[in-house]
Amino acid sequence: MKNHLPVIHADNISLTFQTADGPVHALKDVSLTINQGDFVSFIGPSGCGKTTFLRTIAALETPTGGVLDVNGMTPDQARKARAYGYVFQAPGLYPWRTIAGNISLPLEIMGFAKADRKQRIARVLDLVELGGFGGKFPWQLSGGMQQRASIARALAFDADILLMDEPFGALDEIVRDRLNEALLELWRKTRKTIGFVTHSIPEAVYLSTKIVVMSPRPGRITKIIDSPLPAERPLEIRDTPEFIALAHEVREGLREGHGYD
Numbered sequence: 001m002k003n004h005l006p007v008i009h010a011d012n013i014s015l016t017f018q019t020a021d022g023p024v025h026a027l028k029d030v031s032l033t034i035n036q037g038d039f040v041s042f043i044g045p046s047g048c049g050k051t052t053f054l055r056t057i058a059a060l061e062t063p064t065g066g067v068l069d070v071n072g073m074t075p076d077q078a079r080k081a082r083a084y085g086y087v088f089q090a091p092g093l094y095p096w097r098t099i100a101g102n103i104s105l106p107l108e109i110m111g112f113a114k115a116d117r118k119q120r121i122a123r124v125l126d127l128v129e130l131g132g133f134g135g136k137f138p139w140q141l142s143g144g145m146q147q148r149a150s151i152a153r154a155l156a157f158d159a160d161i162l163l164m165d166e167p168f169g170a171l172d173e174i175v176r177d178r179l180n181e182a183l184l185e186l187w188r189k190t191r192k193t194i195g196f197v198t199h200s201i202p203e204a205v206y207l208s209t210k211i212v213v214m215s216p217r218p219g220r221i222t223k224i225i226d227s228p229l230p231a232e233r234p235l236e237i238r239d240t241p242e243f244i245a246l247a248h249e250v251r252e253g254l255r256e257g258h259g260y261d
């Protein structure tokens, strides 16, 4: 099913921010390999460096130590090669553009021809089950639909890697459940490699092939758990002993990291 090629490789990544209050060790000696087709969740308490690590992969931050390799390139080269799409916590759609217009914007900036843009927009709207909504404005859509539109926007230029920073954090649980199911389906269909930041243990366990538990001060990885769950995951899998055991293992990992002391 997966071909297990490493697409993201972090070797002893450190990132220290110099602040007025002294140095903040946002990441310390973070080493991780993400293989092609992996769904990797990053979980841990506030300030453990989840967002900073994702931003480092996306070349939005520069490590102060270590080596990071994305698709065999430096993060900056990978950014220029459009190796990934990035989904932020807030949908960030322009209210004066339609949904199709919002998805089109990065494609316009990248210089895709009009006919190509049209095709891509139709394809990604279908992928996130928003076919028929391209002509609507963001404010005409629910929060969950807006977030799906922002995922479509990140998928439109067909990068192999999708980086998602707590994309469903602001949504209520029922909508979140539905989007989790939809995201898994999308991942199965597209075989993308996904890096996903979350605060939710059930969300991490439900979605991931690999769960990375992090701890703050300094931000570091304390545990990496490979999921034994099958790729096919109906929501009811959350009631199975395997799921509950895995959630327990993640919770223990968080506790061992003393993150919630």
Ligand SMILES: Nc1ncnc2c1ncn2[C@@H]1O[C@H](COP(=O)(O)OP(=O)(O)OP(=O)(O)O)[C@@H](O)[C@H]1O
Residues within 6 Å of the ligand: 017, 018, 019, 024, 025, 026, 044, 045, 046, 047, 048, 049, 050, 051, 052, 053, 219
């Ligand atoms: N630009 C910056 N300048 C200074 N410190 C920063 C900067 N960005 C992040 N930090 C600090 O680095 C640490 C890690 O932050 P980060 O946002 O990566 O954590 P997080 O695990 O994503 O937290 P949250 O769950 O709250 O989003 C925190 O202590 C944060 O205050």
